[in-house]
Amino acid sequence: MDYLSGLPKTILHDILARLPYKDAAKTIALSKAWRDTWSSFPNLYVHYRDFVSRYDLPLKxxxxxxxxxxxxxxxxxxxxxxxxxxxxxxxxxxNLFFLLDPPHGLSHHVDQWIQIASESGVKVLELYLSNGSFGREYSEGIWYDLPLCVIEAKSLTKLVLAGGIRVDQEFLNHSMKFSSVKMLSLNHVLFSHEGVIDHLISHCPRVEHLTVVYCSVYNHLSIEDPQVDRICPVKSLFLNGLQKLKKVDVQGIEEVHIDSPNLEKLCYSHFKLGGAFKLNFDTCRKLRCLCIIDVNSTTIADKWFRELFSKYPLLESLELCNCSMSEKISIFSSQLKVLKLHHCSNLNEVNIDAPNLLSFDYRDYKNPVISFLRGSNQLEVSVFTNLHFRGSYTLRKFIENIPQKILASLSLFIYESLPNYRYLPALLVSSTPPSIKHLDFRAPSVPYTEAFYGPVISFLLSCCFPKTISFRCGGCYAFIEFFYEMLMGSKKGECYCSSLNSKCWWHALKIVNISYSCSFMIDENADFKAVLDASQKSGGMESITFSLEL
Incomplete structure (x- = not known):
């Protein structure tokens, strides 16, 4: 007996909502009960790729x-x-997002669908329309005008507008009724007037999560002067009186003012627009997470960090990515738990005094001096770096400057290789280097010829002694086999240090265990090379990890 079909419709609808939409639609083949359930399913998801191939569409x-x-x-x-x-x-x-040009007459149908949804109490409305407007001159035909009937959707809790959508000035003349909206996302939306975007957001008093990404404004001056761009980025955004606001993500706007006392997370990306940026969130004293991306400013220096942690005593997570800053920064915080510094130019020295820091993630081709004055016993440190000549010269020094207590939690990721390998022998050191937790070698960092395998492995193991070392398998099976044979002894005579008077310390290394991450079953008694050959043929191996000891 089919007990599942006898469940209440609300439960069956909940089951369908948890399935991919295409799989949910296939349930009509199960029974009449499921066909009835599908016919009354209140969610309508439409993705162009389920109906149209983006490469097979006819001309406009x-x-x-x-x-x-x-x-x-x-x-x-x-x-x-x-x-x-x-x-x-x-x-x-x-979702029609990747159709470069909307088919003729589609707007009329979208209007009708939105009208029906608005009148029937829609709670979630997401429109991902044509991206044909991106990077092109202004053209009437590639924008969809959001209908005013959206205002009547009093039940909306989530509104997402993305790509090729224009919000007209008429919205200023009507009273918004978005009193239930908790999540609002505006992505590459064109506003006909500078005040429309502020008007729209201000009439969402219960919004908790707000996203504004590279929105534009129609430039009315272009009518008189054809040399003036017809659309330009939104210059400023003012978020005032939004008491419920907890999370904000703003990208591509030069000036942002936020007065929301309950804000907990802020992500801001300037995207290096070329002008100065102004980000004011002084009243957001409950801020816990701050992410700043693509900001080119010398204001990010010691003074900036001191003021940041004094203004926001609850700040637990700080991420800076692709930001210019001073050569030396000092971070002092008793509350900070997560710190990420990714590709921050000019940075040569980092001093960290954060006794409760649990995670530190550093990514760049440079290896600055990083000092930990204090840190948690649970601290995990991840460093992503390239293997090139300048990085190679400073890598061991970089590791040696980290206290041994911190090194025990250090995972070093080599994700790209751009070296001049002939200089590596001059950098080799035969003494035992500092011990670290893990070394992860990514496929793009593998030397392009076997002649450089030995020098690269010798150099890395002269910089650090990893307790475990992993290799991401895509395209580097020969390199993994070479490493295995070097440690097993068959290729030790070919080690690059054979030209030195003393042998490399790591000749005494032993492989304690080999573990695999793969999509196929492995016989625990299988020979390593047999496993490697099988993996290379099937392509099912993701990574191989060696546990090492002296």
Whole structure:
């Protein structure tokens, strides 16, 4: 007996909502009960790739949009059927994002679908429309005008507008009713007037999560002067009086002012627009997480860090990515738990005094001097770096400057290799280097010829003694086999240190254990080379990890 089909419709709908939409639709083949469940399913998700191949679409001027006709017919019939049965459309998601040009006449149908959804109490409305507007001159035909009926959707809790959508000035003349919206996302949306975006956001008093990404404004001066760009980035954003706001993500806006006392997370990306940036969130005293990306400013220096941690005593997570800053910074915080510094130019020295720091993630081709004055016993340190001549010269010095207590938690990731390998012999050191937790060698960092395998391995193991070393397998099976044979002894005579008077310390290393991450079963008694050969043929091996000891 099929007990599942006898469950209440609300539970069956919840089951369908947890499945991929295409799989949920296939349940109509199970039984009449499931067909009835699908016909009343209140969620409508439409992705262009389920109907149209982005590479097989006819030209814009062609009338043969057969695949699009199928899409239009499906959405129209489904929405009308739900409306005629008196059923709500709880979620409507339409994704046409990668169609470079919207098919002629589609706007009329989208208007109709949004109208039906708005009138039936839609809670989630997500529109990912044409990206044909990106990087192109202003053209009326490639923008979809958001209909005013969206204002009537009083039940909305989530509104996402992305790509090729224009919000007209008429929205200023109507009273917004977005009193239930908790999540608002505006991505590459064109506003006809500078005040429309502030007006829209300010009428979402319960918004908790706000995203504004590279939105634009129509430049009315371009009508008089054809040399002036017809669209330009939104210059400023003012977020005031949003008491519920907890998370903000803003990208591509020069000036941002936030007055939201309950804000907990802020992510800001200037994207190096060329001008100065201004980010004011002084009143957000409950801030716990701050992420700043692509900011080119010398203001990020010791004074900036001192003021940051004094203003926001609850700040637990700080991430700086692709930011210019002073050559030396000092971070003092008793509350900080997560610190990420990714590709920060000019940075040569970092001093960290954070007794509760649990995670430190550093990524760059440079290896600055990093000093830990204090740190948690649970601290995990991850360093991602390239293997090139300058980095090679400073890598061991970089490791030696880290206290042994911290080194025990250090994972070193080599993710790209751009060296002049003939200089590596001059950098070799025969004495035992500092011990670290883990060394991870990514496929792009593998030397392009076997002649350099020995020098690279010798150099890395002269910089650090990893308790475990992993190799990401894509394209580097020969390198992994070479490393295995060197440690097992068959290639030790070919080690690059054979030209030195003393042998490398790591000749005494032993392989304690070899573990695999793969998609196929491995016989625990299988020979390593047999496993490697099988993996190379199937492509099912993700990584191989060696546990080492002296």
């Amino acid at each position: 001027n062609s009338h043969r949009f057969s695949e699009m006709d199928i899409l239009i017919d499906y959405v129209t019939k489904k929405s009308l059927r739900l409306r005629d049965q008196g059923l709500a459309i709880k979620e409507f998601k339409l």
